Amino acid sequence: MNNFVYYAPTKVHFGKGKHREVGEIIKGYGYTKIMLQYGQGSIKKSGLYDEIMDSLKASGIEVVEMGGVEPNPKITFVREAVKRAKEEKVQLILAVGGGSVIDSCKYTAAGAASDCDVWDFPTRKSVAVNALPIGCVLTLAAAGSEMSSSAVITNLEFNMKRGFNSDTNRCLFAICNPELTYTVDKYQTACGIVDIMAHTMERYFTVCEPTDLTDRIAESLLKAVIDAGKVLMEDSCNYEARATMMWASSLSHNDLTGCGRENVLAVHQLEHALSGEFDKIAHGAGLAVLFPAWARYVYRYNIPRFAQFARRVWEVTESDDEKAAVMGIETMAQYFAFLEMPVRLKDFNIPRDCMDKLAQLCTFGRQRSVKSYVDMDYDVIKAIFESCY
Amino acid sequence: MNNFVYYAPTKVHFGKGKHREVGEIIKGYGYTKIMLQYGQGSIKKSGLYDEIMDSLKASGIEVVEMGGVEPNPKITFVREAVKRAKEEKVQLILAVGGGSVIDSCKYTAAGAASDCDVWDFPTRKSVAVNALPIGCVLTLAAAGSEMSSSAVITNLEFNMKRGFNSDTNRCLFAICNPELTYTVDKYQTACGIVDIMAHTMERYFTVCEPTDLTDRIAESLLKAVIDAGKVLMEDSCNYEARATMMWASSLSHNDLTGCGRENVLAVHQLEHALSGEFDKIAHGAGLAVLFPAWARYVYRYNIPRFAQFARRVWEVTESDDEKAAVMGIETMAQYFAFLEMPVRLKDFNIPRDCMDKLAQLCTFGRQRSVKSYVDMDYDVIKAIFESCY
Numbered sequence: 001m002n003n004f005v006y007y008a009p010t011k012v013h014f015g016k017g018k019h020r021e022v023g024e025i026i027k028g029y030g031y032t033k034i035m036l037q038y039g040q041g042s043i044k045k046s047g048l049y050d051e052i053m054d055s056l057k058a059s060g061i062e063v064v065e066m067g068g069v070e071p072n073p074k075i076t077f078v079r080e081a082v083k084r085a086k087e088e089k090v091q092l093i094l095a096v097g098g099g100s101v102i103d104s105c106k107y108t109a110a111g112a113a114s115d116c117d118v119w120d121f122p123t124r125k126s127v128a129v130n131a132l133p134i135g136c137v138l139t140l141a142a143a144g145s146e147m148s149s150s151a152v153i154t155n156l157e158f159n160m161k162r163g164f165n166s167d168t169n170r171c172l173f174a175i176c177n178p179e180l181t182y183t184v185d186k187y188q189t190a191c192g193i194v195d196i197m198a199h200t201m202e203r204y205f206t207v208c209e210p211t212d213l214t215d216r217i218a219e220s221l222l223k224a225v226i227d228a229g230k231v232l233m234e235d236s237c238n239y240e241a242r243a244t245m246m247w248a249s250s251l252s253h254n255d256l257t258g259c260g261r262e263n264v265l266a267v268h269q270l271e272h273a274l275s276g277e278f279d280k281i282a283h284g285a286g287l288a289v290l291f292p293a294w295a296r297y298v299y300r301y302n303i304p305r306f307a308q309f310a311r312r313v314w315e316v317t318e319s320d321d322e323k324a325a326v327m328g329i330e331t332m333a334q335y336f337a338f339l340e341m342p343v344r345l346k347d348f349n350i351p352r353d354c355m356d357k358l359a360q361l362c363t364f365g366r367q368r369s370v371k372s373y374v375d376m377d378y379d380v381i382k383a384i385f386e387s388c389y
Numbered sequence: 390m391n392n393f394v395y396y397a398p399t400k401v402h403f404g405k406g407k408h409r410e411v412g413e414i415i416k417g418y419g420y421t422k423i424m425l426q427y428g429q430g431s432i433k434k435s436g437l438y439d440e441i442m443d444s445l446k447a448s449g450i451e452v453v454e455m456g457g458v459e460p461n462p463k464i465t466f467v468r469e470a471v472k473r474a475k476e477e478k479v480q481l482i483l484a485v486g487g488g489s490v491i492d493s494c495k496y497t498a499a500g501a502a503s504d505c506d507v508w509d510f511p512t513r514k515s516v517a518v519n520a521l522p523i524g525c526v527l528t529l530a531a532a533g534s535e536m537s538s539s540a541v542i543t544n545l546e547f548n549m550k551r552g553f554n555s556d557t558n559r560c561l562f563a564i565c566n567p568e569l570t571y572t573v574d575k576y577q578t579a580c581g582i583v584d585i586m587a588h589t590m591e592r593y594f595t596v597c598e599p600t601d602l603t604d605r606i607a608e609s610l611l612k613a614v615i616d617a618g619k620v621l622m623e624d625s626c627n628y629e630a631r632a633t634m635m636w637a638s639s640l641s642h643n644d645l646t647g648c649g650r651e652n653v654l655a656v657h658q659l660e661h662a663l664s665g666e667f668d669k670i671a672h673g674a675g676l677a678v679l680f681p682a683w684a685r686y687v688y689r690y691n692i693p694r695f696a697q698f699a700r701r702v703w704e705v706t707e708s709d710d711e712k713a714a715v716m717g718i719e720t721m722a723q724y725f726a727f728l729e730m731p732v733r734l735k736d737f738n739i740p741r742d743c744m745d746k747l748a749q750l751c752t753f754g755r756q757r758s759v760k761s762y763v764d765m766d767y768d769v770i771k772a773i774f775e776s777c778y
Contacts, residue, residue, distance in 0.1 A: 001404070001628075001629060001632040001633075001636075002404070003403060003404025003405060003406075003407065004401075004403050004404060005400065005401065005402055005403070006400070006401040006403065007400040007401070008397060008398075009397075009398035009400075011394065011395075011396040011398075012393075012394065012395040012396070013394055014392060014393050014394070014395065014648070014649070015390070015391070015392025015393060016392060017392075018392065209629075211629075212613045212616065212617070212629070212633055213609070213610065213613040213614075213633045213636055213637055213640075216609035216610070216612060216613050217606055217609050217610070219609065220602070220605035220606050220608070220609040221602065221605070221606070223605060224601045224602040224605050225602075227601065228601070239390075240390060240598075240600075240601070243390040243649070244390075244601055244602045247390075247602055247603075247648065247649070248602055251602075256645075259403070259636065260403070260632070260636070
């Protein structure tokens, strides 16, 4: 077990009806003026917006509104939000939405407490030392941003999707009501399942010794999510399955599933190149294609690990390690197909000749490689993209 | 899944050599004067005391010392510590030790920020609203106090052991170096294993619907601890096994293993009566006797639950639920015996005629019952104590 620091201070209010407590919760911290961010307006159609505003109003919270956060949130929006947050002197940034809205709020919170440009955080020109407190009302179980230290942003000027990790990105509180995800469609639900699984598997497949307790927790989480996914493909309003997904999304990315292990997220680096270049690709869908492709390439460098994964998570009974490893990967790929996720890159209708560009993006123009069981340089990454076109 | 609040804000610094960072960590928070509490002097023999003091000194931290915390810490000691903490205006209470020292620090921290007597917290005469920040350097993997909200204290005036739960009891930071537990003897190591398992099993066996993700996490933790225990009975200096125990001790009692479930800790209520009345009984040893006795009594009220426990944790393959349930309980009891824990109450050399007194203590003189799969009133509890004498 590697040395580690574990810090997940977010107070999670989980369960039915909890979003109606948002005003009371914020008031409990003593804040009276906040910025509210949300997405493309679905919360207005669903009535959630009204419920949130009623709760805030009842607690006497003044609200500065910034709706319109896009999926793969944009740096331009954040810059505008930072400007308003400073002008209006808001005390807390509240996200009502999924990972994109929360990530937008994380950048806003860090930017509002700093004099630098927010693009300086992911490009390492500045370090976020302070941030306004962030709260969220979660409406999508997927990204795990509600408890994570990471925040990803897209800069269309360079077609780049980049993230940074900082404890200043940790939400002060997260309100998680699984009922709010009943209306998430099949495709987005499936994307969420893949994202949650990927956050867990990325940590599971890093270069370090087995860490029995962390391994078993990761395997548990995967099994529970896989089963919940099966239920949700049939019954989108199953509370227990929605609750499992929502709580798993938080736990899969709050570092619990990686304690004592490396924290590299290799496949995410490939996927960020993909959905950075092609803005319409959903992160989870990209991962559904890339994770099996990556696994088929690297498993031979750690066969016992992939065999354990196959046996404990996918209940593969094959006694030969290499055969079991392959069966585990293919069972995973079949599960993603069962979720009706795309299987190959061409399913996204992207051009055949973009592989060079994607591999360049992953390696900063061949300047670096991505760490995994084998060092993935430009050639390896291009080969992985090619293999799943 | 029941609604729940999850809040585990303690920053955990885990791994080899980490205790030498204590001064730096405290300085990082801006504190310059602290109270240091520790136990009966073993940290002086081991050299840990010197290492801690060197680290604190190097960071310019002024230290008010309160050594001598007893196992099952006493209210009289805490009252003295509160007095000194107030007089000396310390800013943080640092525990170097196991659950007893940490619990003593929790009461001290709450008492130092209040005008009431510290016995008022467990007796519900006062509510802890504030507390000084608490840090710890953990030397024993058992109680999980380093991340829990609970704190237990003994009042010899009434021969009572009582606890209270509050977020003010959460440590600000916990330094967890598994190497510091290499010298813990076989008996105390075994007590720790039972305590960690009990914290997890108590939450697993509460009156509510199955909660798949939480169930699986709990089962994972139990399996990892059971395996680590087997290693440690042979090799007390196995780092991985010590690390598994230490991290499991924190996770088993920081509420993770109970999310979405009731939080009653029924067997703990019986054990607190036992070790409250007989001060020399180690908490884990008491639990090793009482847990199987309790389970043999209540399993018939939730056979499917005990069957799941038997199959997933103890790998029982019996297909009949009731038979599997019983086999699981007996395998658990055998495992505790393998750990060389006492099997019956008479192994503690306590008198045969104390059952009435113990049952009275659990039920506040027959005034209330303890909640479990069946309501445990005075008669039931007395019968459970009798059954394992």
